[in-house]
Amino acid sequence: MGMKFVVLVVIVLAVIAIAQIMRVYELSSKIRGSREEDIDLRVNNINASLMMVFLIIFFGSFLWMWSTYGNGMLPEPASEVGVEIHWLFNVNWVIVIAIFFLTNGLLFVFAWKYSYHPDRKAHWFPHDNKLEMIWTVVPAAVLAVIIILGLMTWNQATGPASDDAVVVELYAKQFDWTVRYSGDDNKLGYADYKLVGSAEDKNSGDSYANPLGLVTDNSVRWRVLGLNNEISALDANIRKEANDSVAYSQANLNKMIAKVEKLERIRERVLDMTGMFGDSINSFAEDDFLTRELCMIVDQEYFFVLRSRDVLHSAYFPHFRAQMNCVPGQRTSLKIKPIFTTAEMRKKVDNPDFNYVLMCNKICGVSHSNMKMAVTVVETQEEFDSWKNGPLATNAINDSIVAPANIDTERMEWPEAAHHDEHGDDHHDDDENHEGEDHDDSHGH
Amino acid sequence: MSAAAHTDHGHHHKESFITKYIFSQDHKMIGKQFLITAIFMAVVAVILSVLFRIQLAWPGESNSVLSFFLGDTWAPEGILDRGMYLGLVTIHGTIMVFFVLTGGLSGTFSNLLIPLQCGARDMASGMLNMISYWLFLLSSILMLYSLFLETGPASAGWTVYPPLSVYEEAIPGSGAGMTMWLLSMTIFVASSLLGSLNYIVTVLNLRTKGMKMTRLPLTIWAFFVTAVLGVLSFPVLVSAVVLMLMDRTLGTSFYVNDTIIAGEVLEQSGGSPVLFEHLFWFLGHPEVYIVLLPALGLTSEIVSTNARKPIFGYRAMIGSILAIGFLSFIVWGHHMFISGMNPFLGGVFVFTTLLIAIPSAIKVFNYITTLWRGNIKYTPAMLFSIGLVSSFITGGVTGIILADSALDIAVHDTYFVVAHFHVVMGLSAIFGMFAGVYHWFPKMYGKMMNAKLGMVHFWLTLVSAYGVFFPMHFVGIGGAPRRYYDYSVYEGFDSNQFDMIMDLNVVISIFAIIGALAQAIFLFNFFYSTFKGQKAVQNPWKGNSLEWTTPVEHMHGNWPGEIPEVHRWPYDYSKPGAAEDYIPQTVPLAEGEEEH
Ligand code: HEM
Ligand SMILES: [Cu+2]
């Protein structure tokens, strides 16, 4: 506080001092009879010269920065589309810089050259149709070129992936990424957000885990059982609170009842899922595997399916010049064909510690800037396989979907038996339309 | 057209302090109220930007400036809190775009100049005009107040994309802070709509005799089109805001779909965040022209007056303003190339967006040709106008890159974007606003601002502004995402990159601090001159437009007698055959003189 006070006092004193100096200045200019709007010739010329000085420094510093930081700043693009984008960027950059130099140059040179002189009169030149035609048509022609080139690259970047592209899912959540490889069948198993559960989630109240919400026989059962656990735990609490005259709070009670009702609705929707996938329910997911690191094989095309669990994220691969938003409740996609292995890139940038990286590039919360994942590009299928058999990859079904605690999975009864109806099953939305639901049928492209 | 303008209102009654300075319905006073409020908001927004620039240049280092402003809550031990970093960025952006450059710029100059340059005694409705200001003040106060909330201000960025902005559990600022943001913006929009409707009606109905649309100063054309843009686009923002409020409070799902927040599976299903992006940018893009056009209008006038030459291509300038206004409604998708929108639609937006470059280029060339063989007087206003043309060029050309969807894949949401929009929108509009203040200060306060201080202010501002935003392009091309608390992400991956980003960030922040301090010169000059400045003469810049025919002392109704009649356009500077180098609009055409 004392510190703030001192700062304020200093500022106030400084302002008063400057005001006094100004007063003196004003008085002296009053004596000389000069007026603020009459800029005297000398001052006017100084400003005009500064225009030229500024222009030189401006262009000079641009050229310096361009040569120092310009395109060299990110290493050369490491993907096939990245190369196209980089080329297009350079073309546009040259056009744009030419316009920049030309127009800024004219502006400041005229500003310097035509500064006020009492003996001169400005040239009367209100319009000239021919000139105006020129600077309508020429930019239009340049833009046409830019548009055509741009759309060609755009179509290439967003067009369909080739048939042998490897399908991989990137799953975003606050604040990390999970990769799911589609395995031998190159098809991603179904997933549904209602099945997501992970032991560390603070509200799940059980240890059911299914980080990506994959749809399998077991995950559906376990999710229902997990929900049952949660519901009975809540019910117990409700009974306790209702009978407890000391801690009794109607608001709290209502909240818990609402929660139970909500969990019941979710359980109902989960139960309906079993029928929707039929016998194929496990088949696509069986060979999927999850990792917390992305590994790609050079010169192999990858087709990424992007999902988000919570808020918008964006998968941003600066070195591949690739980027796409991850939208909750929607599937977006991105394709990348790396052209340099990590080892090659390390040589190129002369940095033995270099690694590719995936970052999040859509503001997604407090730790947005920490949301990253390592990416490696290897040379051969063998290298990839040994990476896959290493400690990083886990089978999507066997290793990552975990049954909730407190149930005997051996003698598991199908949940209907444990159906819970204390709070009135009569408010299920029986007419819920499941066709419209998002149950992941985009296995592939 | 001019019947209303010609009836003498006979406003000669004595006013009390309250009706004159506080609940004033006089457009000149309301303009000044907008200006003072906007200056205050701008100071706050600049301070916020300096605070987060300190973090970006010296991440994680203890800094007493941070403790001074943010205290232990948000900068424990002088280190900026991560959440507050995003809060500062969000409120900085919101204040700059809406409160300084929309409310402040249009509010000040449309109010001051529309009646004066059209030849009207006041706005069509003084009452609505007054309400417009008070709503603006209220929304400003709410926005500032949100900085002091326990959970922090809105922190999802000024674009407030859902679901981040919907759930408090996703980021603390989306609790009370976001509610306050939504409330403030709704009131802001109400203010802006009342203002805009008033401007439109006044321009259309209250022009004086002889003031054809084709004799209007370009300022008025710019304000007019700006107001039309505002009336057509701001209501869409309000709808977007209302739907968001419903998602937040009633559990509807316009923007949210299959979301899990903080481990809780939510039932809201069927909406889409992309819908919000469409609605937001349907306002958001016209908004950048709402910010920019008034600045272009002001400087057209200033450049012509101080080059002592007619503005080149008056009709082309009007045509460009109209074309920009129209096109600005069909380009919003360029903010969404990688949102998951259909790539074909992206292609269409590439086309429409690049079309806008044509009228923009016309404007630039017309400005430059106006300077050619002029006789340029460097008043501070003229200096800032040249600054505007330069930043409009520099920022405009990078727009060509961003409009190209294929390139946007690489630079979207990086500092390249931040550099682009600051130069083309931020700098241009701020320069235009400074130019306007220096030029019309005598009209507002009857005093002159100190010209030499103005020049020092200009050169320091120009150099530091480019010093801040020029290197930012390279930081962006180098792959630095925006809205990042720090760039430690690169440390373990690409250390070359990290070093370069950090080097440039230090340079940028130093310029930012110099630039911010330089604004003290302006503030001092402004407030000193309002009280002690040299007394102004009626027409200090020897201008042609009507405002320079009113008396220096403000009066209700603007002209003591009849409203003058207009006989020519406002750009007869250095016309051959005329004795003086300017001919005010009120001077009838001489025998055999052509209009222009
Ligand atoms: C003192 C001069 C200024 C400095 C140093 C400055 C700096 C910055 C920086 C570093 C960011 C953060 C970018 C990010 O992380 O995304 C930012 C955001 C922003 N600034 Fe400024 N800025 C200044 C003036 C302005 C002006 C005049 C405007 C008016 C248009 C403006 C509008 C914005 C907007 C709209 C954002 C985006 C906020 C967001 O990401 O939600 N700024 N500014
Ligand atoms: Cu993220």
Ligand SMILES: [Cu+2]
């Ligand atoms: Cu836009």
